[in-house]
Amino acid sequence: MAGSKQAMMLSGIMQKILNVFLLGLTVILTLFLGRETYHLGQVLFLKNDESSSYLLIEGIVTYFLYFEFIALIVKYFSSGYHFPLRYFIYIGITAIIRLIIVDHTSPLDTLLYSFAILILVITLFLANSERLRRE
Incomplete structure (x- = not known):
């Protein structure tokens, strides 16, 4: 004890x-x-x-x-x-959007950044589903 x-x-x-x-x-x-x-x-x-x-x-x-x-x-x-997961996802999406705006010289990089945003949006959808929601 x-x-x-x-x-x-x-x-x-x-x-x-x-x-x-x-x-x-x-x-x-x-x-x-x-x-x-x-x-x-x-x-x-x-x-x-x-x-x-x-x-x-x-x-x-x-x-x-x-x-x-x-x-x-x-x-x-x-x-x-408690840090909610979805806030980190929002920050990640915003940071990648900023990266696309600042550095858009390579089309392949921009496409990869777009796929990263898509993955984060899917993650956000899953994190907000009823089974994973804590709040």
Whole structure:
């Protein structure tokens, strides 16, 4: 019984450390989100060349990545210290879309990235099915 009590205490301490670092990560991501908002405003209102639309789209997708990571951390705390699988899948899909936008020089790579998105969408469908849903 004493070993079990020590394990529970150690687990609680580790959970508190994890929570503190996740809160720190949230602050850092929020700062980057603010910086990305500033850069999006500059691209939208100050630059009027052809590359500005490309930079705007790339910035928007990057913005959503920051937003999704912050939402994942919020969901972690609101769901009793649990990371839902589907949030990681959303982040993966968004990251691959950003990769396609940024690096679309090779048609074969773009096709492979598209297949990766298809696999993630199928995984998302399976993860949201009634048999696997935890929430």
